[in-house]
Amino acid sequence: MSGQGSGKVALVTGAGSGIGRATSRLFAQAGYAVVLVDFNAESARETEAMIREAGGEATPAACDVADAAQVEAAVASAVSTYGRLDAAFNAAGTDGEPGKLTAECSVDNWNRIMAINLTGLWHCMRFEIAAMLKGGGGAIVNCSSTAGLRGAAYCAAYTASKHGVTGLTKASALEYGKQGIRINAVCPGMIDTPMTQAEGMKAAIEQLVAGSPLGRIGQPEEIGQAVLWLCGEGASYVHGQAIGVDGAWTAQ
Numbered sequence: 001m002s003g004q005g006s007g008k009v010a011l012v013t014g015a016g017s018g019i020g021r022a023t024s025r026l027f028a029q030a031g032y033a034v035v036l037v038d039f040n041a042e043s044a045r046e047t048e049a050m051i052r053e054a055g056g057e058a059t060p061a062a063c064d065v066a067d068a069a070q071v072e073a074a075v076a077s078a079v080s081t082y083g084r085l086d087a088a089f090n091a092a093g094t095d096g097e098p099g100k101l102t103a104e105c106s107v108d109n110w111n112r113i114m115a116i117n118l119t120g121l122w123h124c125m126r127f128e129i130a131a132m133l134k135g136g137g138g139a140i141v142n143c144s145s146t147a148g149l150r151g152a153a154y155c156a157a158y159t160a161s162k163h164g165v166t167g168l169t170k171a172s173a174l175e176y177g178k179q180g181i182r183i184n185a186v187c188p189g190m191i192d193t194p195m196t197q198a199e200g201m202k203a204a205i206e207q208l209v210a211g212s213p214l215g216r217i218g219q220p221e222e223i224g225q226a227v228l229w230l231c232g233e234g235a236s237y238v239h240g241q242a243i244g245v246d247g248a249w250t251a252q
């Protein structure tokens with residue numbers, strides 16, 4: 001395949017579902033070889049099959065992003081398989097058990113959300129940055145949320161983790177720009193994925209969509225297109241930003 005990613009390598013976490021899967025497919029369509037990181041090995045293999053069927057190049061990597069050693073191995077396997085790492089989209093995430101008041105969030109729920117959404121994303125960045133520095137640069141996009149820009153009631157741990165992702169994105173951008181690594185975050189609004197399709201979420205999402213400025217839910221590909229742009233030459237001066245892709249949700 002030819003395009004902006006011709007000869008380049010992208011790594012996507014959470015590649016087995018939703019936003020990560022859609023973005024992986026778009027990377028592959030644009031010519032990137034894609035390393036598909038997910039702790040659900042079967043779903044990562046399904047994404048690989050979709051990409052290969054469409055003529056693209058991809059390799060699954062079973063990995064729990066909360067485990068630093070597994071992340072190190074996944075990034076190492078990307079470099080040993082394809083020789084370099086040019087782009088990374090860190091989308092693996094969980095909303096844990098939403099719907100609880102802040103004081104009622106369990107310690108287990110808090111710890112799990114932080115371990116995956118924030119510490120896990122930081123593990124990914126650590127090893128991606130090291131690989132990109134060896135290759136002379138690259139672009140990283142972290143998946144935050146509108147809950148990384150403003151408060152979201154009944155999701156305190158998730159909101160705190162996504163604000164953490166936004167802060168981590170900005171701090172690291174200040175450090176690595178001169179070494180050729182651009183780092184940004186996308187902040188999706190409500191997107192139609194298994195996360196929002198979960199039984200307990202449906203009614204709340206329908207209500208939020210009805211009151212949203214575009215009057216519809218977003219599609220995972222609409223996040224993927226923003227990620228691809230952020231990783232490409234067209235965004236060469238975009239760095240350290242947390243960009244809402246939310247149908248004006250945060251403009252309200």
Ligand SMILES: NC(=O)c1ccc[n+]([C@@H]2O[C@H](COP(=O)([O-])OP(=O)(O)OC[C@H]3O[C@@H](n4cnc5c(N)ncnc54)[C@H](O)[C@@H]3O)[C@@H](O)[C@H]2O)c1
Pocket residue numbers: 013014015016017018019020037038039040043063064065066091092093094095116120143144145146187188189190191192193194195196
């Ligand atoms: N769907 C939305 O409305 C929405 C809105 C804002 C932000 N987000 C963020 O977008 C990202 C993707 O969400 P989605 O809606 O596609 O959800 P999803 O549940 O469809 O996909 C998440 C993927 O991440 C993987 N994953 C979870 N924990 C992991 C771990 N520890 N290690 C490796 N893989 C792991 C899952 O197996 C799954 O394949 C998340 O970070 C989420 O917080 C989603």
